[in-house]
Amino acid sequence: MKEKETRGFQSEVKQLLNLMINSLYSNKEIFLRELISNASDAADKLRFRALEQPDLYEGNGELRVRILFDKDKRTITLIDNGIGMQRNEVIDNLGTIAKSGTKAFLNSMSTDNVKDNQLIGQFGVGFYSAFIVAEKVIVSTRAAGTTYDQGVYWESTGEGDYTIASINRPERGTEITLYLRKGEEEFLNELRIKNIISKYSDHISLPIEMLTNINQDTKNKADNNEDKKDVVIGNWETINQANALWTRNKSDISNEEYKNFYRHISHNVNEPLIWSHNRIEGKQDYTCLLYIPADAPWGIWNRDYKYGLKLYVKRVLIMDDAEYFLPNYLRFIKGIIDSNDLPLNISREILQNSRITQSLKSAIIKRILSMIEKLAKNKEKYNSFWKNFGIVIKEGPAEDPSNISIIAKLLRFASTYCNSDQQTVSLDEYISRMLEKQDKIYYISADSYAAAKSSPHIELLQKKGIEVLLLFDRIDGWMMNYLTEFNGKLFQLVSKADLNLDNISQENVAENKEIEKKAWEPFINRVQSYLGNRIKEVRLTNRLTDTPAIVTIESNDMTTQMAKLIVAAGHMKPEIKYIFEINPEHKLVKLAANINDNKIFNEWVELLFDQALFIECGTLEDPNKFVRRINNLLTNITTTT
Incomplete structure (x- = not known):
């Protein structure tokens, strides 16, 4: 060995290894799935790079992964002849985790719950699962295209540091040897290993070979031979089918095989919710196998989140x-696309601007939306899907206007009809319950379900039996800027002014509006004069029953929720001029109207206005001043009664 040194793991790796070593992981066998998956990826990378550099095959283009175990030494070894690694790549790949969200990921795990945590592979740290069963791991590797003396040796017991050195290695690729812990003897059993491979890796197109029928005498000789891998000590038996699953006929593929392929590409032990496998021939020739996960992929909100579609061209991973x-709102989809039309040497830049790409994208989107529509027919499954991906789907109306009618049918909302914060109401269901004279879909947007449900803006609507959609996700205000109608029914935000609700019910809210308006005109003018340009206008309202006043906006003005989104994005707070609507039937309003003292009157106006702003915005610029004003007015009422 040359250039031998001991290096410390990145702190996040130390934490992860500690969890691996000290936990009782309930699904230990996944270590083999993860290591085989890594070997498959290494073969795919070599195939791709060899398109332009055929010499990388070094005279041996038959890619495979081999597995052998030694009961005496308590080792299991995986050998691939894929792309391999150079020294700096070994340090980067096995000593650090270069991914955002690392801290959050590790904080979500502990030695108590790691046994049930399914994120190991999803997070891209599958290699470290070897330490679930191994007390020591040795890696020997050489990158394709490098000379034999540029091999790399890596060794660790997973206890804070690792040893790395330069070695001579004739073969390209990577060899990983696991020295098993006591109690892990099951993984030294030939039948057990075969069953694991069949369970998780049967679909992999790379041949997985296992050394069987070992001749012990020959093996003993081979152990003392530096070139022991060239000594035939048994038979190499191919365990898996070794052909790409998506190239087979659907009728020949079992549901379990589809599920196992999903587990392979997603690094997720859970089953998918639904999948679609199609071969398309005609103007375009391609195969796609698409999955909808049962749970949200880790890091779906991170900037460096990697989309789950693998692109193959003529069976070569590109x-x-x-x-x-995929558009952003469908970024949770997992699967593969295998095109016969794209060139093998296509670059990312050409791919991005290719007409074939755009056509494929359009077709893939429609197929995914069709899958989700199918899923929606099963309410239980769709409710689970919506809890995981509803907020992501809500990005659709803004991002994909060409499919907005389909996306709208897939949206789910909480509403006053269900009396629950669960978003289960479809727009079709809402329309089916609309009153005879109702011509709009009414909704309220707030910071929380409780705030939306108790909003005074919906008091009259509830009194008249009109269902209101309750929107409380941060993205909702932005989404509704693009979702203006559904099946000919316009959406109406109830916090916007000039709602004409009288035609919905035979009930006449105000028997003589003109007389009422004239009687209250001095009060309205007095309030308007005091508030000045702080508000756009002061109006009487008949939409309230239990609330003295609210603020509203004109139909074309920016909403409060949209303004909050702008602030959350780091921009200056937009100024909103509200309309101040006052309920003339409320006792506090009548009390204020009878106050002659301007100072006290102004205090009451401030109180009513702050209440209305607090209801609309959820916050006040000076809450302490608001509380003091309430206390002063209460004290004044108490001393004068």
């Missing part, structure tokens, strides 16, 4: 994260 085929 790209792991083919973001060009």
Whole structure:
């Protein structure tokens, strides 16, 4: 060995290894799935790079992964002849985790719950799962295209540091040897290993070979031979089918095989909710196998989140994260696209601007939306889907206007009809319950379900039996800027002014509005004069029953929720001029109207206005001043009665 040194793991790796070593992981066998998956990826990378550099095959283009175990030494070894690694790549890949959200990921795990945590592979740290069963791991590797003396040796017991050195290695690729802990003897059993491979890796197109029928005498000789891998000590038996699953006929693929392939590409032990496998021939020739996960992929909100579509061209993996085929609102989809029309040497830049890419993207989107529509027919499954991906789907109306009618049908909302914060109401269901004279879909947007449900803006609507959609996700205000109608029914935000609700019910809210308006005109003018340009206008309202006043906006003005989104994005707070609507039937309003003292009158106006702003915005610029004003007015009422 040359250039031998001991290096410390990145702190996040130390924490992860501690969890691996000290936990009782309930699904230990996944270590083999993860290591085989890594070997498959290494083969795919070599195939792709060899398109332009055939010499990388070094005279041996038969890619495979081999597995052998030694009961005496208590070792299991995986050997691939894929792309391999150079020294700096070993340090980067095995000593650090270069991914945002690392801290959050590790904080979500503990030695108590890691046994049930399914995120190991999803987070891209599958290699470290070896330490679930191994007390020591040794890696020997050489990158394709490098000389034999540029091999790299890596060794660690997972206790804070690792040893790395330069070695001579004739073969390209990577060899990983696991020295098993006591109690892990099951993984030294030939039948057990075969069953694991069949369970998790049967679909992998790379042949997985296992050394069977070992001749012990020959093996003993091989152990003392530096070139022991060239000594035939048994038979190499191919365990898996070794052909790409998506190339097979659907009728020949079992549901379990589809599920296992999903587990392979998603690094997720859970089953998918639904999948779609299609071969398309005609103007375009391609195969796609698409999955909707049962749970949200880790890091879906991170900036460096990798899309889950793998792009193949004529069975050659071109790209792991083919973001060009998915819009953001469908980024949770997992699967593969295999095109016969794209060139093998296509670059990311050409791919991004390719007409074939755009056509494929359009077709893939429609197929995914069709899958989700199918899923929606099962309410239980769709409720689970919506809890995981509803907020992501809500990005759709803004991002994909060409499919907005389909996306709108897939949206789910909480509403006053259900008396629950669960978003289960479809727009079709809402329309089916609309009153005879109702011509709009009414909704309220707030910071929380409780705030939306108790909003005074919906008091009259509830009194008249009109259902109101309750929107309380941060994205809702932005989404509704793009969702203006559904099936010919306009959406109406109830916090906007000039709602004409009288035609919905035979009830006449105000028997003589003109007389009422004239009687209250001096009061309205007095309030308007005091508040001045702080408000756009002061009006009487008949939409309230239990609330003295609210603020509203004109139909074309920016909403409060949209303004909050702008602030959350780091921009200056937009100024909103509200309309101050006052309920003439409320006792506090009548009390204020009879006050002659301007100072006290102004205090009451401030109180009513602050209440209305607090209801609309959820906050006040000076809450302490608001509380003092209430206390002063209460004290004044108490001393004068």
